[in-house]
Amino acid sequence: MSSVSLEWKARFAGVPLVQWMAVVFVIGLGLFPITLALLRLWAVTGITPLGALTTVQDQPGAMEAFRFSLLEAAASTGLTVLIGLPLAWAFGRYQWRNIQLKRALLFLPFVTPPVVAAVGFLALISPGGLLHSMGLDLRGESGVIGFISTATGWQHPGHFIALVVAHVWFNLSLMIRFVEPVVAQLDPTWEEQLALLPTGQTAFGRVRHLWLPVLGPATLVAATYTFFFSFTSFALVKWLAPSSNTLESLLGEMGGTAGIPGYRIETSLAVLAIATFQMLLMLVMLILAGRFERRHSQVLAMHHEGRNRERHGPASRKWNWFVNGILVMLLAPLLSVVLASFRVRNVGGNGATSQWTFEGWRRAWNGDFSTVPLMDALTNSLSYAFIALLVALPLGYAVASCLVRLRQQGFERTAGVLDSLCMLPLSMSAVMVGLGMVAGILQWFPEMFSFPYLPAVPHVMLVLPFVIRLMVPAIERIDPIFAEQASLLPMSKMSFWWHSRGAFLVVPATMAASLCLAFSMGEFGASFLVVRVGSWDSLSILVDQVASRPKFDPYVFPTAMALATILMLVTLLVLSINERARAWRSRHDV
Amino acid sequence: MRLFTFVMLILFSAPLSGCIEVLDPITVDEDGTCVILDAGRTSDGALRILTYDIAAFSEEMMGAFENETGYEVELITVDDSGGILEQLLQTQQAQQADLAIGLDNTYLQTALNYCLLQPHAANVSGISTTALQPYDGPYAVPFDRGDVCLNYDETRVDGTNLTVPTSLWNLTEPAWSGLTAFPSPVTSSPGRAFMSATIDYFEHDDDNTTDAFDWWKAMAENGAIFTSGWTEAYEIHYSGGYGEWVEGHLGDAALTVSYCHSPGVEAFYSGNWTKSTSLTLERSTFHQVEYAGVINGATEMSAANAFIAYLLSEEVNRNMPENNLMKSVLVNATWPETDGYAYHTDEPTLNAEISNERIADEMEAWISDWKRATEL
Numbered sequence: 001m002s003s004v005s006l007e008w009k010a011r012f013a014g015v016p017l018v019q020w021m022a023v024v025f026v027i028g029l030g031l032f033p034i035t036l037a038l039l040r041l042w043a044v045t046g047i048t049p050l051g052a053l054t055t056v057q058d059q060p061g062a063m064e065a066f067r068f069s070l071l072e073a074a075a076s077t078g079l080t081v082l083i084g085l086p087l088a089w090a091f092g093r094y095q096w097r098n099i100q101l102k103r104a105l106l107f108l109p110f111v112t113p114p115v116v117a118a119v120g121f122l123a124l125i126s127p128g129g130l131l132h133s134m135g136l137d138l139r140g141e142s143g144v145i146g147f148i149s150t151a152t153g154w155q156h157p158g159h160f161i162a163l164v165v166a167h168v169w170f171n172l173s174l175m176i177r178f179v180e181p182v183v184a185q186l187d188p189t190w191e192e193q194l195a196l197l198p199t200g201q202t203a204f205g206r207v208r209h210l211w212l213p214v215l216g217p218a219t220l221v222a223a224t225y226t227f228f229f230s231f232t233s234f235a236l237v238k239w240l241a242p243s244s245n246t247l248e249s250l251l252g253e254m255g256g257t258a259g260i261p262g263y264r265i266e267t268s269l270a271v272l273a274i275a276t277f278q279m280l281l282m283l284v285m286l287i288l289a290g291r292f293e294r295r296h297s298q299v300l301a302m303h304h305e306g307r308n309r310e311r312h313g314p315a316s317r318k319w320n321w322f323v324n325g326i327l328v329m330l331l332a333p334l335l336s337v338v339l340a341s342f343r344v345r346n347v348g349g350n351g352a353t354s355q356w357t358f359e360g361w362r363r364a365w366n367g368d369f370s371t372v373p374l375m376d377a378l379t380n381s382l383s384y385a386f387i388a389l390l391v392a393l394p395l396g397y398a399v400a401s402c403l404v405r406l407r408q409q410g411f412e413r414t415a416g417v418l419d420s421l422c423m424l425p426l427s428m429s430a431v432m433v434g435l436g437m438v439a440g441i442l443q444w445f446p447e448m449f450s451f452p453y454l455p456a457v458p459h460v461m462l463v464l465p466f467v468i469r470l471m472v473p474a475i476e477r478i479d480p481i482f483a484e485q486a487s488l489l490p491m492s493k494m495s496f497w498w499h500s501r502g503a504f505l506v507v508p509a510t511m512a513a514s515l516c517l518a519f520s521m522g523e524f525g526a527s528f529l530v531v532r533v534g535s536w537d538s539l540s541i542l543v544d545q546v547a548s549r550p551k552f553d554p555y556v557f558p559t560a561m562a563l564a565t566i567l568m569l570v571t572l573l574v575l576s577i578n579e580r581a582r583a584w585r586s587r588h589d590v
Numbered sequence: 591m592r593l594f595t596f597v598m599l600i601l602f603s604a605p606l607s608g609c610i611e612v613l614d615p616i617t618v619d620e621d622g623t624c625v626i627l628d629a630g631r632t633s634d635g636a637l638r639i640l641t642y643d644i645a646a647f648s649e650e651m652m653g654a655f656e657n658e659t660g661y662e663v664e665l666i667t668v669d670d671s672g673g674i675l676e677q678l679l680q681t682q683q684a685q686q687a688d689l690a691i692g693l694d695n696t697y698l699q700t701a702l703n704y705c706l707l708q709p710h711a712a713n714v715s716g717i718s719t720t721a722l723q724p725y726d727g728p729y730a731v732p733f734d735r736g737d738v739c740l741n742y743d744e745t746r747v748d749g750t751n752l753t754v755p756t757s758l759w760n761l762t763e764p765a766w767s768g769l770t771a772f773p774s775p776v777t778s779s780p781g782r783a784f785m786s787a788t789i790d791y792f793e794h795d796d797d798n799t800t801d802a803f804d805w806w807k808a809m810a811e812n813g814a815i816f817t818s819g820w821t822e823a824y825e826i827h828y829s830g831g832y833g834e835w836v837e838g839h840l841g842d843a844a845l846t847v848s849y850c851h852s853p854g855v856e857a858f859y860s861g862n863w864t865k866s867t868s869l870t871l872e873r874s875t876f877h878q879v880e881y882a883g884v885i886n887g888a889t890e891m892s893a894a895n896a897f898i899a900y901l902l903s904e905e906v907n908r909n910m911p912e913n914n915l916m917k918s919v920l921v922n923a924t925w926p927e928t929d930g931y932a933y934h935t936d937e938p939t940l941n942a943e944i945s946n947e948r949i950a951d952e953m954e955a956w957i958s959d960w961k962r963a964t965e966l
Contacts (some may be wrong), residue, residue: 060961122838139840239838242826244818252820253777256672260679263700264954345835349862350833367649537667544665545643548821551832552855552915 005161014409015402022398023418026468029461030424033436036280040259040435041272046210052273061250062277065518069231069246072160075487076167077223077229081167083326084175085219089211091176092183093308094315100326100579103176104572110173111518111571113540114235115547118565121166123241123340125158127499128331138162159241166236169330171217171226177220177511178222178470179215184216184265184305186214221469224289228282245353247278248430259435275432282427287420304523334568341561345554360558364546364566374542374563380455381539385520385574387456388463392516393509395460396467402476404469422468422558425461433458455538459520466519467512475501539567592965598677600709613899616680617705617886618707624652627658627887630685636662637893640677640687642670648840648913655900661893665931671697671779673879678706681859685887689894691901694743695724696782699950702729707883709894711900712902721919724946730881733901734916737850737938738783739875743830744777745865748843758805759789761845768813771827771843772957776816779878785960786949787876790942794873802956815843816964822843822850830866831856850875854925875938881885 035171038049045052097101109117117226125138126133128298137143138158145158146349154160190210194200199209232248245253257264346353351393367373399422406415425433438457448454483500491499522540537545547560619625628756638921641647652663668677674690675697693701701707711727720731747754752769758800761770773781788802810816814821817823829841831852849868850856856864882901884894900906903918910918911926925932 041634060965075954126837139838185771237817238822242822256669256676257679260676263679264957268960340837345832347832347835347863349863353737397841547641548669548820551836552852552914553917554832554835554859557836576738 002176002419011352013486013556014569015405019398019402019405022395023402023422026395026399026464027421029343029420029457029464033365033433033458033461034424034428035436037259037432037436038276041268041275043263044261045269045272047269047272048278049272050244053276055269056273056277059273062247062270062274065245065247069243071248072163072167072233072237073227073230074158075164079164080168080171080175080226081219081223084172084222085179085417087172087323087326088175088179089183090213090315091317093312094319095309095313096315097322100576102323104575105327106176106330106354106580107173107514107518107575108568108572109169110168110171111522111575112334112488112568113522113543113564114233114565115239115544116240116337116561116567117166117170117333119340119547119561119564120337121162121169121236123336124333129336133342134423137271144521156241156243159243163233163241163244166240167226167230167233169333171222171229172234172326172552174222174225174578175219177515178218181305181507181511182215182218184308186308188311190214191444214567217473220289224285225466227285232278232430233284233498234430247274251275251278251432252430255435261346269546272436275428279427279432283420283424286423286427287371298546301316304312331368337561338565341558341565347554357558359555362561363559374539374566375535377539377542378566380470380537381567382455382520383453383539384459386445387453388459389432389513389516391460392467393457393512394464396464396471396512397505397509399464400471400475403472407476419468419472423465432462456520463516463519466515470508470515471505471511474505478504497556510578510581514575517574518571519580521567521574539563539570543567591675592717594822599765607860607949608873613954620942624708624886626708627685628681629889629891629934630681630887633889635890635926636664637689637890637897638664638666639691640666640668640685641691642673642676648819651752651913654896657740658894658900659896661890661896663897672777672782675706681886682706685885687885688888689882689892690885691882691895692882693881693883694731694779694783694945694952695877695890695946696779696949697880698730698881698947700953701729701883703933705886706888707887709886710898711883711884712787712898714902716904716921717919718921718923720877722806724877724879731898731902732919733882733907734881734910734914735877735879735919736753737875737917737941738780738787738878739850739936739938740784740845740871741824741828741830741848742845742869742870743828743865745839746829752844754846755869756872757795758788758806758871761814762805764954766812768815769844770809770812771815771817771823771846772809773817773820773823773847775960778823780820780847780849782875783878785956786944786953787942789956790944791871791873802817803959810964814964819846819876821943822945823914824852830864832859845869848937849878851915851917851925851935853932854931856931857930857934858912858926858928860929864930864934865960867934869899870936870938872940873942875940875941876937876944879919894898902910 041052042048047055091106112120115468123129125136127140131138136142136158137145139160140159141149145161148154148157172542191206194206194210199205211415227394231246233246234252237246238252239251251271254267254271257267259268267347314525329408341364342356342358343354344359348357398401398419403419403422404414406418437454478501482504483496486496486500489499521538542564543560546556546563548562549556551557592730617625617627647665655661656663666677668674671692671694674692678685678690678701681756690701690707699929707729710731712731714722714726714731717880721735725732742754746752746769752765755761760766772784773780775785785802785806788805792800792802792805815823815827816829823843823846824831825836826838826840827833828848829844831846831848833839834841850870851868853864853866853868856866882898884891884898904920905920907920908923910916910923911931917923917925925935927933
């Protein structure tokens, strides 16, 4: 080893130079667009972000949107944890038939383009839909919902409930992703030992002394992300709660006009004020969540997932009903999308009838020249997803390793600050990311727009925090004894790394890979502004483009739904392959 | 606290103020005429068209153009006409497209004021004078047109529950409370066109004490529904259109803003049946013309001009009603008779007369006034 790198190691808490570089790159990548966007808006308005922040209460609709965002995000998070925690616990603890498929299905909502999810939910709550047939008119707000509205003076309770339910549907997979592995890999001796103690004799005692400390951090991480996604919800709000706005949807409405010199300056000021306000809010939440997570994190002995499941056997009938029931409910909006791809309205003087036809699929396949061809969009989507994976996974691992090493060396505060900085992209509005990319990069680096994979950049930015969040606890959980034992054996550096660390990270890395692929495939908001500068439309953008057309022509909607179905099937296929890889590793290694 | 300090440093640090000069291109020379900018990108032989989702661009049509001319075509699609203007403004430093298709006459003058277009080489002799009336200069050429007007549900506005308005003030009466839906002029092209029409309407009515914004305020107080786009107003809220058959329909509005030919389009796709019709009160309708223009900073100039010529050709432009749900701009253009398209399409008696220049000059002030009027 050269003296230079030794010096680096000594000076920087034993963290290798390459990991520091990764941290700097990731933070820079997160800060770059937001800085460009802020500078642009500052230049256009002549008002600093601080100055703009002081005007936020005067911006039209801002405070109302803030209150609505807080309320719906809190309700969505609470309900997600309430349903998701037992679901993840049961799913991680017992043996399930077709578990890879079920896991992929549970994950599917998270990667469904919001516009598709919105339409799926609308189908459920509209007349003829499942919820409407059960007497819950969340859309028209008649019957019970209308009564609640009249009795309480609460405007549009049905829309609010529909939105919260949709957010729960969307975010349940986060609970599965973060909590299930902890349950599945928990050393069973902990439970056995606790059962021998007085505190482990009651269910409450077991929850308090085992499950809460063990599952608390993972639950909190999942709840944090649920809150973020609900707080910054855009498409679902637009379709399911058309009378309300979140801060993000408010920004989305104004975003296209912002940052243009001499043109609608008051809109640029509103965007600057609201985006700064939202960013600071999200930063505070991230810092609090990060501190809480670190305070409750601990090294857990890991155990073989398959053997754990064998030990607990198949789930009881009660749990089967619960898990399968949730699966059916999760699939209901998606199935309605598939059905809608075959159904076409036939309107005439005698009213409307439905016909079943493959015409929507034929049009989706053949395409038209107003949109990119299906295969091009699919190729773009897959290319961006795999680029995001190939870049984000090693980068995320390097950053996570750095953070864990810093903590192990006693640099808790430094690690905390860096951790929060790496989470910065999550605190930004998609509008700001897009504006920074388009206005900023175009202004200073126009040649970057010749780079064919530019839309993958915001995908990398947005998936990196997830990868880091998954990798940090996974690396922390690895018992140092494995490294000590491996160091006694004669093996190469690569082999040492594999046996002391790599082999233990296969499952979280596979999960992170699933997240990268899925998130990128379904990602819509952040890349929306970027892709429309060039001909880079992804499949999720294509679905939105076709679904947003005026639907005088009855085949427009089935065509959009056929495209959405293709996106869902491809995503499901990619996830299933990934889950099979995870299962294979789980069977053949630790 | 360190993170906060760091973020605050980024957000508020004074030293950054030195780097925030906006690098806009010099677009106007000493005489005040627009300078033709250098190409914004390296030529790759492909014609890039910035447009919104225009259904007229069928695979056959584009294939025919590519075969005839040898140019490859790529489309960059945004949401609507306003999106095209905003995209041109955002990317003015280095334009990534060659041809803009879809700017309408409420946005065109702003585009011209910002020098976003350059002269085209198209022959406009076959275009009707009506289509050329809002703009007849060298920077943009009309390719389709239509009249924005109020549409209402005939089954609800049946003379019993609701009567057909004879004045826009009728819509502020209690009977219409909560039954109207309007796309916002801030974010919607039809919304912008209709608001422009109301300016002219109330400048020419008998009452000199009120103006358009008094009416908008009264509408807001009467429970008018305001949406960000045409789709939400027509598809979700309007009970007379196809939205009734689409998921998520609310149907709480009996009247909304669309085109005078929207009922014709409804009938065309529903076997000559519709319950929607248009309200063509004098000066409450707006003649909307959509334009194609070569972008200032374009790379593929000749390809752009060739495409404009193709767009104005008989075989393409005459089919606008079926393919793009808008009227052709060619001389003697008509609506098709098929399935009641022409039968259910109303011609305005007198469109609002409001110039492109006035729209460009006063739109920002109107939008501010509109926001104030509709905020309760």
